[in-house]
Amino acid sequence: xxxxxxxxxxxxxxxxxxxxxxxxxxxxxxxxxxxxxxxxxxxxxxxxxxxxxxxxxxxxxxxxxxxxxxxxxxxxxxxxxxxxxxxxxxxxxxxxxxxxxxxxxxxxxxxxxxxxxxxxxxxxxxxxxxxxxxxxxxxxxxxxxxxxxxxxxxxxxxxxxxxxxxxxxxxxxxxxxxxxxxxxxxxxxxxxxxxxxxxxxxxxxxxxxxxxxxxxxxxxxxxxxxxxxxxxxxxxxxxxxxxx
DNA sequence: TCTGATCGCCGGCTGTACGG
DNA sequence: CCGTACAGCCGGCGATCAGA
Numbered sequence: 001x002x003x004x005x006x007x008x009x010x011x012x013x014x015x016x017x018x019x020x021x022x023x024x025x026x027x028x029x030x031x032x033x034x035x036x037x038x039x040x041x042x043x044x045x046x047x048x049x050x051x052x053x054x055x056x057x058x059x060x061x062x063x064x065x066x067x068x069x070x071x072x073x074x075x076x077x078x079x080x081x082x083x084x085x086x087x088x089x090x091x092x093x094x095x096x097x098x099x100x101x102x103x104x105x106x107x108x109x110x111x112x113x114x115x116x117x118x119x120x121x122x123x124x125x126x127x128x129x130x131x132x133x134x135x136x137x138x139x140x141x142x143x144x145x146x147x148x149x150x151x152x153x154x155x156x157x158x159x160x161x162x163x164x165x166x167x168x169x170x171x172x173x174x175x176x177x178x179x180x181x182x183x184x185x186x187x188x189x190x191x192x193x194x195x196x197x198x199x200x201x202x203x204x205x206x207x208x209x210x211x212x213x214x215x216x217x218x219x220x221x222x223x224x225x226x227x228x229x230x231x232x233x234x235x236x237x238x239x240x241x242x243x244x
Numbered sequence: 245t246c247t248g249a250t251c252g253c254c255g256g257c258t259g260t261a262c263g264g
Numbered sequence: 265c266c267g268t269a270c271a272g273c274c275g276g277c278g279a280t281c282a283g284a
Contacts, residue, residue: 183282
């Protein structure tokens with residue numbers, strides 16, 4: 001998707017990633033971003049639905065500013081101190097008239113001009129008053145994306161609870177995992193060796209703890225099951241340490 | 245110990261709206 | 265018609281973590 005062109009409605013604020021989806025929205029200069037990995041949310045479809053649900057809550061919690069408010073913020077290039085009010089100069093650089101201008105939409109731009117020749121020094125005040133009347137016709141919120149308003153009106157989905165909860169990193173079985181259990185590996189140090197099962201768990205700042213279960217003494221199945229049970233214990237020790 | 249995957253964070257680029 | 269601000273989209277960097 002090229003830059004600047006809005007995403008399709010379903011994908012508003014959502015960028016596909018090789019590993020999942022990224023949601024990124026900006027409201028009033030504040031950025032709201034979160035990542036939804038395939039692995040963490042139980043597959044591409046579930047990750048996308050989680051991403052869309054989170055995007056929708058952000059859209060609902062942070063509606064765009066009212067167009068009327070936005071139109072009244074003073075810009076850095078404003079010279080008159082009054083948004084939407086400016087003067088027209090003659091070829092010699094002398095003020096000829098005061099103008100009030102308000103952009104209501106593509107087809108409707110309000111303009112009023114107060115010539116100094118007709119109004120004298122009151123022309124500026126008239127332009128300011130006219131600008132206020134013009135703002136009275138400006139309604140609605142700033143348009144951010146074709147999908148934005150529809151999302152804000154949409155009721156929350158009722159099936160969100162049926163989606164699987166987010167999994168922690170240690171629960172994720174990686175694509176290159178060969179045992180089917182994260183943190184559990186089967187190792188054969190050399191040809192002819194019957195091999196052994198290893199349970200290994202990493203904790204930040206404390207390094208890894210691991211324990212091996214020999215196939216020669218326990219048998220393949222028992223060694224594997226014991227390694228899986230050991231991994232469970234390692235995860236429990238890790239999370240209880242985190243709580244402490 | 246090395247390598248690769250996940251993912252949090254940040255900033256650049258660009259289109260649109262709007263003032264001048 | 266041009267300049268500016270804002271917001272969306274995109275991509276990179278680096279930390280964390282687990283597999284090899």
